[in-house]
Amino acid sequence: MPLSRRAILAGTAAMPLATGPAMAQSRAETLRQVTGNSVNTLDPTMPGSTREAFGISVNVYDRLVGFGRKQGSNGGWVFDPDTIHGELAEKVETSPDGRTFTFHLKRDAKFHDGTPVTAEDVKWSLDRHVSAKSLAAVQIQTGGWTKPEQFQILDPHTVRATVEKPDRLALPNLCTLYCIIINSKLAKQHATAEDPWAQEWLKTNTAGSGAYSVETFKPGEQVILRRNDAWKGGPLPFFRRVICQTIPEAATRASLIERGDADLSIDLMASDIPTLAQRGRVKLVSTPQFNAFTMIAFNTQMAPFNNVKLRQAVAAALPYQDIFKAALFERGAPLFGAGWQGSPPNGKFPQPLPLTQNLDRARALLAEAGYPNGLDTTFSFNVGSAATSEPLAALLKEALGRIGVRVEIQKLPDAQISTLVTEKKLPFLTETSIAWLPSTDYFFRNFFTGNQRWNYSSWNNAEVNAVAEKARYEQDPAEYDRLSRRLIAILAEDVPIIMLWQPNQDAVMPPNVEGYTYQYHRQVDYRDLKRS
Amino acid sequence: MPALLRRAGWRLFGSLPALFGVVVFTFLLMRVLPGDPAIFFASGPNAGEAEIQAIREQMGLDRPIPEQLVRYLGDIGRGRLGRSMGTGQPVVTDLVNRLPASLELTLTALLLALSCALPLGIVAALAPNSAVDHGVRLLCTLGVCVPTFVSGLLLIYAFYYLLGLAPDPTGRIDIFASQPPRVTGFLLIDSALAGDWEAWRAAATQLVLPATTMALFVLAPLARMTRAAMLAVLTSDFIRTGDALGLSRRRVVLVYALRNALLPVITIMGIVFSTMLGANVLVEKVFSWPGVASYALDALLASDYAPVQGFVLLMAAIFVLVNLVVDLLYGLADPRVSME
Numbered sequence: 001m002p003l004s005r006r007a008i009l010a011g012t013a014a015m016p017l018a019t020g021p022a023m024a025q026s027r028a029e030t031l032r033q034v035t036g037n038s039v040n041t042l043d044p045t046m047p048g049s050t051r052e053a054f055g056i057s058v059n060v061y062d063r064l065v066g067f068g069r070k071q072g073s074n075g076g077w078v079f080d081p082d083t084i085h086g087e088l089a090e091k092v093e094t095s096p097d098g099r100t101f102t103f104h105l106k107r108d109a110k111f112h113d114g115t116p117v118t119a120e121d122v123k124w125s126l127d128r129h130v131s132a133k134s135l136a137a138v139q140i141q142t143g144g145w146t147k148p149e150q151f152q153i154l155d156p157h158t159v160r161a162t163v164e165k166p167d168r169l170a171l172p173n174l175c176t177l178y179c180i181i182i183n184s185k186l187a188k189q190h191a192t193a194e195d196p197w198a199q200e201w202l203k204t205n206t207a208g209s210g211a212y213s214v215e216t217f218k219p220g221e222q223v224i225l226r227r228n229d230a231w232k233g234g235p236l237p238f239f240r241r242v243i244c245q246t247i248p249e250a251a252t253r254a255s256l257i258e259r260g261d262a263d264l265s266i267d268l269m270a271s272d273i274p275t276l277a278q279r280g281r282v283k284l285v286s287t288p289q290f291n292a293f294t295m296i297a298f299n300t301q302m303a304p305f306n307n308v309k310l311r312q313a314v315a316a317a318l319p320y321q322d323i324f325k326a327a328l329f330e331r332g333a334p335l336f337g338a339g340w341q342g343s344p345p346n347g348k349f350p351q352p353l354p355l356t357q358n359l360d361r362a363r364a365l366l367a368e369a370g371y372p373n374g375l376d377t378t379f380s381f382n383v384g385s386a387a388t389s390e391p392l393a394a395l396l397k398e399a400l401g402r403i404g405v406r407v408e409i410q411k412l413p414d415a416q417i418s419t420l421v422t423e424k425k426l427p428f429l430t431e432t433s434i435a436w437l438p439s440t441d442y443f444f445r446n447f448f449t450g451n452q453r454w455n456y457s458s459w460n461n462a463e464v465n466a467v468a469e470k471a472r473y474e475q476d477p478a479e480y481d482r483l484s485r486r487l488i489a490i491l492a493e494d495v496p497i498i499m500l501w502q503p504n505q506d507a508v509m510p511p512n513v514e515g516y517t518y519q520y521h522r523q524v525d526y527r528d529l530k531r532s
Numbered sequence: 533m534p535a536l537l538r539r540a541g542w543r544l545f546g547s548l549p550a551l552f553g554v555v556v557f558t559f560l561l562m563r564v565l566p567g568d569p570a571i572f573f574a575s576g577p578n579a580g581e582a583e584i585q586a587i588r589e590q591m592g593l594d595r596p597i598p599e600q601l602v603r604y605l606g607d608i609g610r611g612r613l614g615r616s617m618g619t620g621q622p623v624v625t626d627l628v629n630r631l632p633a634s635l636e637l638t639l640t641a642l643l644l645a646l647s648c649a650l651p652l653g654i655v656a657a658l659a660p661n662s663a664v665d666h667g668v669r670l671l672c673t674l675g676v677c678v679p680t681f682v683s684g685l686l687l688i689y690a691f692y693y694l695l696g697l698a699p700d701p702t703g704r705i706d707i708f709a710s711q712p713p714r715v716t717g718f719l720l721i722d723s724a725l726a727g728d729w730e731a732w733r734a735a736a737t738q739l740v741l742p743a744t745t746m747a748l749f750v751l752a753p754l755a756r757m758t759r760a761a762m763l764a765v766l767t768s769d770f771i772r773t774g775d776a777l778g779l780s781r782r783r784v785v786l787v788y789a790l791r792n793a794l795l796p797v798i799t800i801m802g803i804v805f806s807t808m809l810g811a812n813v814l815v816e817k818v819f820s821w822p823g824v825a826s827y828a829l830d831a832l833l834a835s836d837y838a839p840v841q842g843f844v845l846l847m848a849a850i851f852v853l854v855n856l857v858v859d860l861l862y863g864l865a866d867p868r869v870s871m872e
Contacts, residue, residue, distance in 0.1 A: 032707065041620040047587050048573035048617045133586045203620050219619035220626075220830075221703065221822045247702050247820045251685060255693045261700045415567030415835035422571045422584070453571075 028531055030241040031513070033264040033524055034253045038220040038246040043202040045134035045178050054177050055523025056223055056244060061180035061208035062087045062233045064103050064122065064159075065171065069517050069528070076285050077517035077528065081438055084171060087233040088117055088181055088209065098166030098475055101174075105157045109232040111183040111209045119153040124184035126151045126161070132197040136178035142442065143173030165473045168480075172437045177521055183207035211237050211527050221246055225526070238530035257282055257508050263531075264509045264516070264524060270331060270387060273506045283511045286504040287518040288333035291438035293350040294388075296396070296498040297456035299427045304377065309369035311495040315355055317362035317403045319395060324501055327392040331506070335499035344492070347484025349440040353492045353499050362403045374404025380429040381410075382417045388503070389430050422453045431456055432503065436520045440484035441471035448496065457496035464490055540856060547852040554848040555608065558841050559601055567835040569593070573617045591617070591837070604841070613845070614838030618831055623842040627824060631846070632717030633704055634816070634823035638808045640739050641746035646801070649751050653758025653797075654785065657766060668759070672752035684745040684818040691741060699737050702820045709734040742819040746812055750804045757800045761793035768792075794865040802858035810847045 037052050044057035068083035086092065089103040109117040127148040129136035137146075144167035152160045163170045173179070182202070190201035206214050211233060212225035225242040245262075247253045250269045256262035258281050268276070277284045298305035298314070305311055320336040338344070338352035366374070379396060381389035390411075397407040407428075412420065420426050433454060435443050445468045446452075448459050464487060471483040491497075507516050507524075517528040570588040588594045592603065607614060613623035656668040691698040699706055704719055712723040712731045719735035765771065766789055774784040813825035824843055831839035 027708065030708075034702070038619070040618055046620065047583060047590070048620070133583075135583070138583060218629075218822075219621050220827065222707070243707055245702060245707060245820075248817045248826065249685075249820065252688060252701055252818065252820065255688065256700055256702065259693065259696070259700070413567060413833060415569060415572040415833070418571045419566070419568040422568075 026241065029239055030243065031239040031264065031526060031529060031531075032243045032245065032262045033266075034245050034247045034256055034262045035265065036246070036248055036250060036253065036267045039217070039223050039244065040219050041203045042206050042214060042217060043134075043199065044180065045129065045132070045136040046199065046203055047133070047135055049135065051521065051523055052244065052246075054521045055525075056214075056225070057180060058177050058210075058519075058521065058523065059212045059225060059242070059526050060206050060210045060214060061177075061182070062109070062117075062210050063175060063177070063179045063181060064089045065092060065175050067172075067175050067520065072287055072290075072518065074287065076287050077515065078287055078290065079517060079519050081172060081520070084175060088122070092171070094171070098170075099163055101161045101171060102154070103159045103161070105159070106232050107157055109209055110230055111186070111207065112213045112228060113183065113186060113207075115183060115185060117181065117183075117209050118156050119159045120156070121184045122159045122181055123148075123151050123153050124187075125180065125182045126159075128182065128197045129179055132199060134178075134197075134199065139176060139178050139436075140173045142437075142445070143167055143169040143171075145170070145173060166475055168439065168472060168474070169437055169442060172439075176436055180208065183209070209233070212242060215241075234527065237527040239526060242526045254508070257510070260510055263513055264507065264529075266505060266507045266522075266524060268506060268508055270329060270503075270506070273331065273508070274329065276508060282508050283513070285507040285509070285516045285518075286331065287507075288502045289434065289505050289518070289522065290333070290350075290502060291436065291520055292432060292434040292502055292522075293335060294332075294430065294432040294500045294503060295456070296428070296430050296500065298496060299424060299458055300496050301424065301458040301460070302427055304371070304375055305427055307369050308494055309365050310371060310375075313362045313365035313369055313371075313403065314400065314405065315495050315498050316358045316365060317399050317405070318355075318498065319357050319399050320355060320500070323392050323395045326395060327388045327390075328501060328503060332501045332503040334501050336501075342489060344485050344488045347440055347481040347488070349438075349443050349484065349488055350499060350502065351488070353488075355498060357399075359403060366403055366405070371404075374406060376406045376408070377428050378408045378410050378426075380412055380417060380420070380426045382431070383411055383413050385430075385432065386411065392430060392500075418453070421456065424458050429456065430500075434522065438520070440487060441468050441474075441480075444468040444487050444491075445472065448491065459494070459496035461490060461494060461496075536860075540860070543856055543859075544852065551845070551848050551852070555605070555841070555845055556601065558844040559604060559837075560597075562835075562837045562840055563597055563600075565835065569617060569835040569837060572834055573836075587617075608845070613842035616831060616839040617836045618834055618839065619827075623838050626827060626839065627842055627846055629717070630822055630824045630827055633821060634809055634812075634825060636704075636718045636720065637739065637742055637746070637815075637821060637823065638805065638812070641743040641750070641808060642801070642805055644743050645747035645750045645754055645804075648747065649754035650758055650790075650797075652751075653755040654762055654790065656755070656759045657762035658785070660763060665759075668755060672755050675748040676752035678748070679814070680745055680749050680812065681814040681818050683748055684742065684815055687741050687745055688818070698741050699734070701738075701741055701818070703822060704735060704738055705731065706734045706738070742815050742821060745815050745818075746808055750808060753800050753804055754797065757797050758793065761796045762789060765789045765793045791865060795862060798858055798861050798865060802854050806847070806851050806854050809850060810843075 035052055037050050039052045039056050040050050041053050044054050064087060065084050066087045068080045068085050069077050070080040072078035088105055088109055090106045091104040093102040105117060105119060111117060129140055130145055130147055144163035150162050154160050186207040187198040187202065191198040211228055211231045213228050215224040215226045217223050222243060222245040227237060227240045253265045254268050254272050254276060257265055276282055298311050300306055324330055324334055335350055335352050336355035338354045340354055344351060379393055381393060393409045397409060400407050433447055435446060444464060447454050449455060449465050449468055467483050467487055471480055474480045474483060505518055505522060509516065512532050513529060514532050515528045515530050517525060519525050570584050570591060570593060573587050592600055616623050616626055619626055652668045656665040659665055688701045692701055705711060709731055712726040712728050715722050715725055720732060723731035723735060771784060771789055774788055810825055813829045816823040816826035828840055828843035
């Protein structure tokens with residue numbers, strides 16, 4: 001192409017006009033999130049994915065269906081596990097027996113490369129989630145999804161999915177971030193004989209249809225997302241560009257937000273939050289994590305804590321309110337100190353249990369348990385949680401010392417405590433757990449039955465095992481509530497764990513960022529946010 | 533010159549057994565440490581025994597340790613260092629991406645430290661036990677006794693948070709600036725090659741605070757060593773002769789004395805450089821610098837074997853190279869010392 005001098009001059013003269021406002025606009029329409037951890041994969045189902053990787057995938061991929069949101073108890077937005085709306089599905093029909101779900105796909109939905117989303121892609125993706133060695137299979141089996149035959153193509157825009165028994169969590173499981181819908185034509189091009197599901201390729205590449213596409217991905221440093229203006233999964237998000245940057249130092253993250261250079265952080269130090277709020281330059285959205293709970297767990301399969309009286313004695317000896325104040329600065333919802341005895345008022349879980357300090361009762365129970373002179377034990381926690389666990393452990397040691405239980409505190413690195421917990425070797429520990437699908441039977445099935453890692457107390461109560469399994473398939477809400485109350489009553493009586501609290505998630509942002517929603521995956525759904 | 537190259541080649545060849553020893557030792561050490569990486573990475577909400585086993589197989593940890601070692605050595609022979617579970621990338625890719633960041637920071641800090649330490653050491657040696665000497669001693673002591681994460685956070689607080697002079701202390705270049713195309717991985721060089729002076733400025737300003745933090749910490753060994761060596765040389769006969777012959781004080785001190793005093797300074801410089809590269813994990817963490825040291829620390833906390841082993845091997849190789857360069861510099865500073 002011949003270039004004349006006039007054309008060049010005209011071009012340079014026009015440039016500042018064109019770029020100036022565009023640049024200014026792009027900062028306002030760019031969201032910069034700073035986080036302490038890093039995104040290590042673009043495929044959330046990869047074993048070893050970090051939570052930050054989950055957050056990115058929510059925005060890059062669509063699922064058939066997603067959870068709605070509602071106003072939480074403190075006025076902020078939280079996800080609503082009871083309302084399910086379509087993302088790629090325009091409409092979901094559930095059969096009267098609760099076993100069959102028919103998904104009608106949005107006809108205009110397209111993947112980032114422009115190919116339309118078809119029933120074939122949906123089938124391939126769901127087949128992948130139940131067949132490939134990934135995190136997805138273990139999660140969605142909790143909803144009854146175990147084999148490819150359950151997914152059926154009716155026509156290019158309709159898919160039918162069938163479960164054997166009417167499972168309460170069948171549809172909610174398809175909302176979770178593992179159930180991404182992948183561009184099967186693109187992925188198959190990168191599949192090999194050893195890797196039929198293109199797992200290797202999808203770690204560093206994406207084949208989604210979500211609200212954002214990946215502009216740059218530097219593992220351990222940053223991910224930059226660009227808005228997909230052709231997105232059909234919902235209303236177009238406000239931010240055109242999103243930067244998710246890894247800043248390991250919490251103090252630096254806090255100053256970046258205060259100076260207005262960064263727009264969001266959800267993992268600042270709990271001890272910095274009150275000061276930040278007080279200085280008033282940032283907006284703080286604190287949400288009790290209503291699908292999580294911090295607990296003290298006893299190993300119920302090992303002496304000495306296989307003795308229920310001893311567990312009850314320890315539970316009666318702890319100064320709950322003091323621990324809540326010292327360890328968490330009361331930033332959360334307490335799960336102790338309920339007034340009921342016997343059976344709880346409702347079937348919601350986690351809910352406060354009747355745990356209060358009563359040293360006389362503790363001493364009496366200890367004697368009944370056969371330890372009139374007390375005993376020695378070790379209490380373990382994770383270095384990563386030291387900020388809250390350290391004061392907790394100190395107060396616990398002091399309180400138990402008063403009834404004669406001598407505690408040695410053991411602080412272990414992450415990888416080491418995971419190993420010991422999985423091998424069930426620790427007698428007495430504290431942990432925080434989270435359930436993506438906060439229904440009572442799900443909590444009990446995952447955290448209080450079976451031999452997997454998350455059953456921290458290795459609790460094996462025949463009635464709980466049976467009732468939780470029954471509740472899973474119970475369609476009648478009144479009966480479900482009755483079963484749930486029974487489960488909670490047994491938990492309160494048998495004390496395999498001591499429930500402490502639900503910690504707040506503190507999201508800090510400049511005052512002009514709005515719409516922050518606490519999500520089940522505890523990461524940021526950029527689609528919710530806007531700048532006013 | 534060919535003789536020199538041959539000798540350098542022999543030196544490198546001779547260091548291979550040491551590198552082999554480092555590889556085997558790190559390999560065994562990682563496996564002795566408590567903590568099972570497979571369990572750590574199988575941390576999904578419902579991860580059970582099957583998932584843990586799958587990860588173990590993926591990482592090759594289900595095989596006996598001698599077999600793992602042989603496989604690992606075979607991989608190194610083919611230029612592979614395994615895959616990091618933490619970043620999901622091959623370790624070689626991660627190290628290649630991150631090493632220039634660490635080198636750029638360390639070299640800048642070392643140059644900065646030398647440009648302060650040499651004059652300070654010389655001034656202190658010229659007037660021992662004077663007020664100036666005590667002042668230098670105080671400065672060095674302060675620099676070395678304040679931990680780097682404290683001085684780093686203080687610098688950030690003062691120059692970024694309060695004064696707003698420094699750019700936000702997050703990484704190698706302003707996140708909103710455009711990155712120069714990657715040639716060497718050194719941002720200052722790459723942006724200069726691309727002629728992108730705005731990017732050069734952005735990268736240079738990001739370097740100032742972390743480089744100062746690191747330089748403060750290593751000021752003491754360099755300045756103290758310069759002072760000690762200069763004191764010894766300044767009392768030598770040839771200096772008295774030079775003074776007696778009426779040479780200018782400047783020429784005597786900077787040309788004749790300094791050159792003879794440089795040998796110990798070069799030695800300590802080599803050690804300081806190697807230490808800074810690996811040990812400045814705190815500076816890298818505080819300034820979110822995407823370097824190799826913070827990478828290795830993250831991997832170590834997660835019991836992620838491959839990156840830690842790769843990092844130790846890289847550091848050992850760099851140590852060998854730095855020692856070689858130091859030996860070559862000896863020859864330049866003092867022709868009587870040769871590589872033999």
